[in-house]
Amino acid sequence: MTEALFEIDEKSSLPIWLQLKNRFIYLITSGYYMPGDQLPTVRGLAADVEVNYNTISKVYMSLEQDGYIQSRRRQGAFVCDVSDKPGVSIASTARIVTTEYLKRCFELGMSLEDIQEQFDSCIQEARSRRDRG
Structure with missing residues (x-):
């Protein structure tokens, strides 16, 4: 099911990691992923969408830096409440x-x-x- 959420356009000039990041931002801001929801594991998502583990890791790090998710050691990545974040x-x-x-x-x-x-x-x-x- 995860692979259906994250279709990658190989012909796009946007790098794959940015396509995935943008999709995550959309899914978070549209309410598909709610605050507190756990995201797929880096390894699991990489396997589902058939991209390198490091690509997914880069997406998650960027989302965390931008305040969309929070990583918890040995527990996973969780969606933050971005409803009060300006411009989101x-x-x-x-x-x-x-x-x-x-x-x-x-x-x-x-x-x-x-x-x-x-x-x-x-x-x-x-x-x-x-x-x-």
């Missing part, structure tokens, strides 16, 4: 991800029109996959 919401998280997307596209030399066309194409593909699934 689905909307603000989506804005951060979107801004990063735009920045990367501009770095590739894309115009706003190119970005819009690419985005619309990706939305159509996602709808098609969703409707088939």
Whole structure:
């Protein structure tokens, strides 16, 4: 089940660890993971999503540094209450991800029109996959 939560886009310019971190932030801010919930183990998640153990470890360390989770020695990683954290919401998280997307596209030399066309194409593909699934 864990692997369904964490689909990795191998073709994305975003590094895998950042894709996973962003997904965790979304799952935490959207309420899928609640404060106090225990996250999958680093080794278990690495095996489920078929990525290197060190990649998951980097994700968890970054999430902890940002205050989303707390690691407890020999017990695991647990979700923190981020409801009072400024700027933490689905909307603000989506804005951060979107801004990063735009920045990367501009770095590739894309115009706003190119970005819009690419985005619309990706939305159509996602709808098609969703409707088939």
